Amino acid sequence: MxxxxxxxxxxxxxxxxxxxxxxxxxxxxxxxxxxxxxxxxxxxxxxxxxxxxxxxxxxxxxxxxxxxxxxxxxxxxxxxxxxxxxxxxxxxxxxxxxxxxxxxxxxxxxxxxxxxxxxxxxxxxxxxxxxxxxxxxxxxxxxxxxxxxxxxxxxxxxxxxxxxxxxxxxxxxxxxxxxxxxxxxxxxxQRKLASRIMSVREEERTAVAREIHDELGQMLAALQLNVSLMAQEYSDHAQLVARTKAMENLITSSIMTVQRISSELRPVMLDILGLADAIEWQAKEFQKRSGISCKTIILLTEKKQDRDLSTAVYRIFQEALSNVIRHSGATTVQVDLVERKGWLVLTVRDNGRGIAEQEKRDVQSLGIAGMRERAETFGGKLRICGAPQQGTALFVRIPLTGKELLYAHQDSCSR
Structure with a gap:
């Protein structure tokens, strides 16, 4: 379909x-x-x-x-x-x-x-x-x-x-x-259909990422090799060598861009190594790009979780980090991903300006709505807490069994 x-x-x-x-x-x-x-x-x-x-x-x-x-x-x-x-x-x-x-x-x-x-x-x-x-x-x-x-x-x-x-x-x-x-x-x-839509989108992302990596990436690599060989063959032409070096640098930059886009569409690490390593990798990439310190604590009995569940948690984490960059003005982020009595619990805290109540209730906030929808698709819950100048905390808990358990974990909003 x-x-x-x-x-x-x-x-x-x-x-x-x-x-x-x-x-x-x-x-x-x-x-x-x-x-x-x-x-x-x-x-x-x-x-x-x-x-x-x-x-x-x-x-x-x-x-x-x-x-x-x-x-x-x-x-x-x-x-x-x-x-x-x-x-x-x-x-x-x-x-x-x-x-x-x-x-x-x-x-x-x-x-x-x-x-x-x-x-x-x-x-x-x-x-x-x-x-x-x-x-x-x-x-x-x-x-x-x-x-x-x-x-x-x-x-x-x-x-x-x-x-x-x-x-x-x-x-x-x-x-x-x-x-x-x-x-x-x-x-x-509706929840099943939303889950199916997200699954189809992920499949499309995976297919596009594979095409970009395999086809465009290989073509750029071949082009880079040919330009490098041409620079070696005409080493006595200084102006031509300078031009080919500039072309080689541009191609190298293009290859890195292709790799970045491919990994953002569907991180290979998520499929190969699992959720824990993908979260750690994304945190390091976030720190490199934003300059915001991002520390992680991950305590999972299994590194690789269910594929769809892992994708949902990873996308929620991506959106949370994106919100930190766009809105928080934070200098540090603390990320915890743990298993707790049958629940997978993700916590993302920052030391920024703190989310306002009206921002949490804003129906136009598609980012928060999307994160909540992903969590609820797997029987989970998402909560966001914040106070002026005391930062924001996002809590996500999803049952590993795929359904609600008798134990109800209460996340604290205290800093």
Missing amino acids: QLHELEEQMGELEIRNAELLQAMKETEKVLQKYSNLFDQAPVGGVITGRDGIIRAVNHVGTQILGGERSDLVGRRLEHFVPYSARSVFTEFFGNMLRGEQIATCEVERSGEVNRAIIHFEGVCTTAEDECRIAMIDITGRKLSPEERVKQNLRLQELSGELARANREHHQEIFRHKKWEEALNVSLSQ
Whole structure:
């Protein structure tokens, strides 16, 4: 597959991800609407599992049960029923569990100052594995049979409304989970595609570097040899010798340029000797070109890592050094590359002006975005810390297993 085709697929995935995120936001609004409907109901509402453990309770329900929502959720509803009424409540709950017919009971709660009579009405559904219970404080009411019939009808209506809202709520939750799963799949595809694009680019770089080294490099070497021989053959022509020497120097410079471009496109050392030696070589080259002191500490059990992983870390390191030259004004750089409990950890510190917060968050900063993308492609993380006039530190950690481990290393931003 060609590089432009992969980039087109990446664009399509980004559009799809944006659509999925919008759909999830709309679903969250609907979920909030049903949550508000439940919470603002004029009667106490409790949703429990078939084991009687409270899963949700609305505002009126907290007032009737006499506790904060955080104290009620996760506890059995029967714990808030007086011991003297437990048998009545247990029979009521058993009737709910035995079928999908509405069960009712009345429980008297006596306090030090007053007494209350709570009317419970609820139903359990097998399909949703939960019970919905309405609670009404009927203390002091003298209800005629007709009024009680009306009250029961109203409770049934409220229970039906709550059940309908709850079903729609569950449907929205199900849709939300589907959108979330689709988004996760899409993001996974995007990461794989990004990895493939980087791999294709590296393959193209390798091919171009090989062509430059093998073809252009050899031609320049042959040309240099011929010019040198011509200078020897016409050694008695001083002006011609001077001209050929100048040509030979220019060719030598061209050969060195070709070697530099070839190594930057794809360092041979990375493929032959591995990541550790490539990092050390790049640090020395950086020091030669920039005049900035660059010290390295490398502690790896294996010099040669996975090819794609090594390429990602090496490119991140190149970009980090490039940022030091362009932005930091530093005079020294410290580079650490170590293995730590299953993680490959790269740290690049400088003593420059320090990166500003807005620079770290700048969406136009393609260098930082590219480094982060390379790290995340392999399940890793990238962090950048800085303080004014105290330098900048870049931390990259990538799992050597190719997936996140239980151990979570915390890099310190302290100098």
